[in-house]
Amino acid sequence: MPMRQLPLNTWLVIDQKSQAHAMLVSQHTTQRDAETARDKRNKGLAEPHYRACIVLEPITQRMGGLQASTSSARAA
Numbered sequence: 001m002p003m004r005q006l007p008l009n010t011w012l013v014i015d016q017k018s019q020a021h022a023m024l025v026s027q028h029t030t031q032r033d034a035e036t037a038r039d040k041r042n043k044g045l046a047e048p049h050y051r052a053c054i055v056l057e058p059i060t061q062r063m064g065g066l067q068a069s070t071s072s073a074r075a076a
Contacts, residue, residue: 006024006055007027007055008055008056008057009054009055009056009057010027010028010029010054010055011027011028011029011030011031011033011034011052011053011054012024012025012026012027012028012034012052012053012054012055013025013026013027013028013034013037013038013041013050013051013052014050014051014053015041015049015050016049016050016051017049022051025037025041025050031052031054034052034053034054035052037052038050038051038052
């Protein structure tokens with residue numbers, strides 16, 4: 001999913017098996033919910049690859065700074 005399409009200020013669980021590839025797995029309203037979902041998915045894996053994170057809107061984007069990567073046409 002392109003970064004510009006990720007929901008802002010929403011907790012996400014991503015499947016990140018490598019540095020170059022990440023896939024959105026689920027969205028959550030709270031950090032606790034996202035971390036619980038992440039922990040359930042990672043349980044029993046030899047090496048955890050599910051991550052909980054949040055995408056924040058860069059303040060400089062609203063202040064006339066350089067365009068943020070979450071608003072650009074680049075793919076993640």
